[in-house]
Structure formats: C-alpha cells, structure tokens
Amino acid sequence: MVLAAVPINVVIDFNFDLAKPSSIKIEMDGKDLGVGETVIDSNKLSMRRDIDPNAPDGVYTVVYNACWPDGSCHDGNFQFAIDRSLGAGFADMTNKKETEIKLSQIMFDPQNIKISKGTKVTWINDDGVGHFVNTDSHPAHTYYKDQNSKALKKEESYSIVFEMSGIYPYHCSAHADTMIGNILVE
Ligand SMILES: [Cu+2]
Missing domain, CATH: 2.60.40.420 (Cupredoxins -  blue copper proteins)
Structure with a gap:
C-alpha cells in the first residue's frame, strides 16, 4: 500500500485475543518511527501504534509481535510506503x-x-x-x-x-x- 500522507496510526487486526507484551515497530533504515506505546484495543482483536507525524517519504517495515493470553507470541511483518507526491492527484x-x-x-x-x-x-x-x-x-x-x-x-x-x-x-x-x-x- 502506498499512502499519500503519513497515516494517523498503524493498526493490525487479529482473529484471536491479544495480550501483553504485544508490540509494533514502524521501521525505516533500522530506526523506529513509532511514537508512544503499542495499544491493544478494548475488544482485544486489534493493536495499534502512533507514528511520527513528520515521518519521511519512503518504504516502512512494520514489525510486530502478537501475544496470546497464554503467553505465547508470534512475529510478523509487512510493508507500506509514504509518497507525498500522490497528493497532487x-x-x-x-x-x-x-x-x-x-x-x-x-x-x-x-x-x-x-x-x-x-x-x-x-x-x-x-x-x-x-x-x-x-x-x-x-x-x-x-x-x-x-x-x-x-x-x-x-x-x-x-x-x-x-x-x-x-x-x-x-x-x-x-x-x-x-x-x-x-x-x-x-
Ligand atoms: Cu457501496
């Protein structure tokens, strides 16, 4: 997905209940552009993290660790891009x-x-x-x-x-x- 501006947050949806210490990093060139803590939504099916509103154009890798109430966790990642030039359209x-x-x-x-x-x-x-x-x-x-x-x-x-x-x-x-x-x- 290529976005024409910085997203208001990065949210990831699951089909099981999330628990601590689930986490999201929003990385570019090894730097985490995430801001504040990863938050698990009240229905426990999504978690989200804010991103630096001045995050530059480029490709980001979202690296997450999703944990279940029994303490087991699994990792995953996906990418998105920001390209402000798309806003011209x-x-x-x-x-x-x-x-x-x-x-x-x-x-x-x-x-x-x-x-x-x-x-x-x-x-x-x-x-x-x-x-x-x-x-x-x-x-x-x-x-x-x-x-x-x-x-x-x-x-x-x-x-x-x-x-x-x-x-x-x-x-x-x-x-x-x-x-x-x-x-x-x-
Ligand atoms: Cu319709």
Whole structure:
C-alpha cells in the first residue's frame, strides 16, 4: 500500500485475543518511527501504534509481535510506503468549512480529496443501492473508528469532521474491492 500522507496510526487486526507484551515497530533504515506505546484495543482483536507525524517519504517495515493470553507470541511483518507526491492527484477541497462526496454509480465522487483540519465531510448516497462509509481495513474497520457509517439508502447522508492531519483510506463495505477512497487532511 502506498499512502499519500503519513497515516494517523498503524493498526493490525487479529482473529484471536491479544495480550501483553504485544508490540509494533514502524521501521525505516533500522530506526523506529513509532511514537508512544503499542495499544491493544478494548475488544482485544486489534493493536495499534502512533507514528511520527513528520515521518519521511519512503518504504516502512512494520514489525510486530502478537501475544496470546497464554503467553505465547508470534512475529510478523509487512510493508507500506509514504509518497507525498500522490497528493497532487487529489481534488483540492482545502480551506473550506464543509465539503461533499457523492456515492454515485458504486464509486466515491470525488474519490480522493485533500482538506484542511476541521473540515466537515458529508457523504450523500445518489444510488438506488445501499452504501456504507467504512474506515480501512475490511472487514475490521479499525483504522479510524469514528469513520464508520450505518447503511445509507438513497439520499441518506453521513458526516464527520476531521481534526487530525494524515491520510484516511476508506471503502464501502458492501463494495469493498472497488468502492474505495482517501481523505488527506493537511
Ligand atoms: Cu457501496
């Protein structure tokens, strides 16, 4: 995955209960860009760690140690990249109090937008089929838990205000493979 800005956190989902001392490192060139402690979510199925908001462009390796309540642990890793030049392709909605995204023809329109901190984003369903707004990844929807709507029928809408800089990848959980979008908060 290549992100157009620094993620607000790195979250990893599991299908078993996590326990201490589970940990996440977010490494580039041997340096850990993670900030603060690794946090296990209250349902114990996800763990997350913040990342330095000034993390540079490049490829990151997430190295994690996931522990079970019985004390056994296993390691894993995966990569993601940050490339701020991708933000040039985003629709510029900065310096607005509010902006709208249509759910139209099973797509988010516009698909990728750039906004300023404090902007209210409203999604409106123009389609006859139901849609959702869900934070990545699918189906756990844990990256930014505040960005999860109920099922939206035609002409129904959903709004949230984005207060923190970073990239917010999201999707519609009814059309998770193709109906995807990004909010870049400057
Ligand atoms: Cu949909």
